[in-house]
Amino acid sequence: MAGTSGVRYFAVTLTSPAVGASPALDFGRWASFSGGEPTVTVGSAWNGGAKVPDRTQSRPIYANVTLSRPYNPGRDKPKMSTLHRIIGTGRTFTIAKQDLDANDERVGKPDVWTGCLIVRIGEPVYSEDDSSPSMWELELAPQGRSNAR
Numbered sequence: 495m496a497g498t499s500g501v502r503y504f505a506v507t508l509t510s511p512a513v514g515a516s517p518a519l520d521f522g523r524w525a526s527f528s529g530g531e532p533t534v535t536v537g538s539a540w541n542g543g544a545k546v547p548d549r550t551q552s553r554p555i556y557a558n559v560t561l562s563r564p565y566n567p568g569r570d571k572p573k574m575s576t577l578h579r580i581i582g583t584g585r586t587f588t589i590a591k592q593d594l595d596a597n598d599e600r601v602g603k604p605d606v607w608t609g610c611l612i613v614r615i616g617e618p619v620y621s622e623d624d625s626s627p628s629m630w631e632l633e634l635a636p637q638g639r640s641n642a643r
Contacts, residue, residue: 503595503596503598504591504592504593505594506523506526506527506589507520507590508520508521508524508561508587508588508634509521509588510586510587510588511588516585519576519587521587521632524561524632525562525563525564526560526563527589528559529558529559530556530557530559530589530591530605530607530639533554534553534555535552536550536551537549537550537551537552538550554639556607556635558633558634558635559607559610559633560632560633561632561633561634562630562631563630564627564628565618565627565629565630574615577612577615577632581612581615582612585611586609586610586637587634589606589610589634589636590604590605590606591606592604603641605640605641607634607636607638607639608639608640609636609638610634610636610637611635611637612632612633613634614631615630615631616630616632618630
C-alpha cells in the first residue's frame, strides 16, 4: 500500500523571534527529539461529609525537551557560542515538530512548544575509540504547547 510505511519521519526545528536589537535566531533541524509530555497534578477535596471527593487538576506542565544532533563544527560551534551567551537571559525559543512522510512531505500541522527556556547546553560527546559522529544536546523547558495531539 502506498504511503503506509511504518517508519516515522519528523522535521524538528528550533527558532527564537527577534528581541529588541537582537536578531531572530534559527538553529535549524535536529536529529533527535525527546520529552515535551504534559502532566497534571490531581487533588481531592472532601466537602462536608462527602463520601466521594471532588477531583481537581492543575494546568498542564510540559516535561523538558531534549534535542540532539551530530556535531558539525562549521554549523554548530557558532550556534553553541550564541546559546552560551543567552542562557539564563530569559530569551525564549519555539520548537516545532512536523510529521513527514517517506518522501519528506509535510503531513498535517506541526506540534509546537512555545516559551521554551534553555536549561542545558550539552557539549559534543566523542571518543577516539569510536567511529560514530559526536553528538551534542540542547535541553529546554517549554511553557506551553499548541496543536496537541
